[in-house]
Amino acid sequence: MGKEYKIAVIAGDGTGPEVIKEGLKVLNAAAKKFKFSLATKEYDFGGERYKRTGETLPDGALDELRRFQAIYLGAIGHPDVKPGILEKGILLKLRFGLDQYINLRPVKLYPGVETPLRDKKPEDIDFVVVRENTEDLYAGIGGLLKEGTPDEVAIQEMIYTRKGVERCIRYAFELARTRPRKKLTLCGKTNVLTYVQGLWQRVFDEVGAEYPDVQKDYAHVDAICMWMLKNPEWFDVIVTSNLFGDIITDLGAMIQGGMGIAAGGNINPAGTSMFEPIGGSAPKYTGKNVINPLAAICAGGMMLDFLGEREAARAVETAVMKVVSEKLKSLAAGKMGYGTDEVGTMVADFVGR
Ligand code: IPM
Ligand code: MN
Numbered sequence: 001m002g003k004e005y006k007i008a009v010i011a012g013d014g015t016g017p018e019v020i021k022e023g024l025k026v027l028n029a030a031a032k033k034f035k036f037s038l039a040t041k042e043y044d045f046g047g048e049r050y051k052r053t054g055e056t057l058p059d060g061a062l063d064e065l066r067r068f069q070a071i072y073l074g075a076i077g078h079p080d081v082k083p084g085i086l087e088k089g090i091l092l093k094l095r096f097g098l099d100q101y102i103n104l105r106p107v108k109l110y111p112g113v114e115t116p117l118r119d120k121k122p123e124d125i126d127f128v129v130v131r132e133n134t135e136d137l138y139a140g141i142g143g144l145l146k147e148g149t150p151d152e153v154a155i156q157e158m159i160y161t162r163k164g165v166e167r168c169i170r171y172a173f174e175l176a177r178t179r180p181r182k183k184l185t186l187c188g189k190t191n192v193l194t195y196v197q198g199l200w201q202r203v204f205d206e207v208g209a210e211y212p213d214v215q216k217d218y219a220h221v222d223a224i225c226m227w228m229l230k231n232p233e234w235f236d237v238i239v240t241s242n243l244f245g246d247i248i249t250d251l252g253a254m255i256q257g258g259m260g261i262a263a264g265g266n267i268n269p270a271g272t273s274m275f276e277p278i279g280g281s282a283p284k285y286t287g288k289n290v291i292n293p294l295a296a297i298c299a300g301g302m303m304l305d306f307l308g309e310r311e312a313a314r315a316v317e318t319a320v321m322k323v324v325s326e327k328l329k330s331l332a333a334g335k336m337g338y339g340t341d342e343v344g345t346m347v348a349d350f351v352g353r
Contacts, residue, residue, distance in 0.1 A: 002036035005307050008068040012046040013086070014281025015291040016074020022293035022344025023072065023300040026316060029348035030304060034312040041068075045090050047078025047281075056089025062097040070303050071098075071274035074296065075281035088140065096134050100266035100274055101164065102171050103131035103245060104302070107232075107252035107262075112325030115255050120232060125255055127235035128179075130172040131245025133266055135164045138242045160196045160241070165203045171269070172239035173211045179236055184208075185217040187224045187240035187248065200241065225251060253278060260292030260331035261324070263299035265306065275303040282333065290334040293344050294320055312351075319350035 009024070011017035024040065031038050043061070050056055065071060076091045077083075094100070109115050109125035117125070142156035169186075176184040186204045188197040201218070208216050217234075219227060221244045227234055228251055240248065253262035259279030266274040277295030285291045301316035323346050329337035336343060 004037045004039055006068045007038050007040045008065050008071045009040050009042045010045050010073045012074040012076045013078045014075050014283050014286045016281055018291055018340050019293040019296035020074040023296040025344045026297050026348045026351055027300045029351040030312040030316055033352050036309060047081050047086055050081060057093050066272055068272055073274055073276040077281040079283045095266050098268055098272050100268045101134045101167060102267040103133040103264055104267055105129045105249040105264040107256045109256050110321045110324050113257040117255055124233040128237050129245055129249050129252060130239045132168040132242045135160050136242035158196050160199055165200055169203050169207050169239055172237055173214055176214045176237040181236040182213055183215040183236035185219055185235055185238045187219050187221050187238050187244055189221050257331045261294045263295050263302055265302045273306055275299040285333045289339040291340050292331055292333055292336060293340050297347055315351050319347045322350050323347050
């Protein structure tokens with residue numbers, strides 16, 4: 001018998017539980033086929049629990065989660081809870097607390113998937129965004145002065161540390177080196193954010209000197225939004241800061257076919273990583289069996305890859321490609337031609353074959 005992996009499951013809010021259920025169906029099919037096992041434990045963190053108990057992540061949750069090899073997350077965000085509470089109290093707290101300093105977001109157009117980019121084909125859209133995941137404006141450094149008065153001042157600081165930038169850039173160079181095209185683009189804003197982005201540029205040049213085999217490029221964040229639409233084939237690996245990465249990966253998700261297929265990993269290479277579909281909790285589709293589970297399934301595939309089950313990860317990706325090209329009418333919620341559960345079953349069946 002193969003290895004056993006300990007996985008914490010946080011299905012979360014909205015459509016999270018529906019897509020995670022299908023993801024686990026596929027992961028278990030892969031486990032059976034490739035002879036490993038998954039010891040899963042479910043946690044009820046999310047909006048419902050918060051409404052019941054006033055608690056986001058309970059004390060001790062981080063220490064407990066650290067004992068797992070990975071976390072499989074559905075979605076965090078609840079229509080009855082003020083924006084920010086669950087996002088900061090759960091999602092960001094997990095990313096920061098577990099030092100998941102890389103947010104890895106592949107942007108890959110599978111054959112048979114419709115992209116809004118006329119004339120672009122799967123061979124044109126195949127890149128990965130390496131988003132820094134623990135610093136920047138997300139660090140939450142700032143505050144309000146004279147709140148609620150006409151003299152109110154609001155400050156939120158863009159924080160970057162040498163260590164945080166360097167480990168992220170190094171990760172991106174290592175990743176670029178493993179890919180056939182070996183090209184890394186730094187996405188920044190060096191023309192305006194001269195301090196913070198200047199640090200990124202210096203570290204990029206410095207670390208880059210150790211990677212003569214990797215082709216280097218630079219694009220401003222505003223310009224990259226143009227190029228990702230006009231010439232997505234230019235990109236292989238893009239490395240960028242947290243907020244820029246947040247924004248450009250939503251754009252990336254759209255050109256690869258939408259939130260129904262976009263997956264990501266919050267990576268701590270030496271600790272517990274967390275894998276999630278990058279779309280939100282989609283309250284309006286909740287409980288209707290119409291949401292597309294493929295993003296969650298692809299996130300599960302990424303998780304297998306990180307656990308070292310490469311063959312199983314490839315089988316999941318191949319099965320997803322078969323289902324999108326041979327079965328689904330569309331990747332959009334309610335338009336797939338199948339229910340959420342049927343899509344999960346089809347992928348699981350292909351994996352098991
Ligand atoms: C994402 C989300 C989160 C982020 C939110 C929910 C805090 O948009 O994972 O991209 O901004 O990182
Ligand atoms: Mn986002």
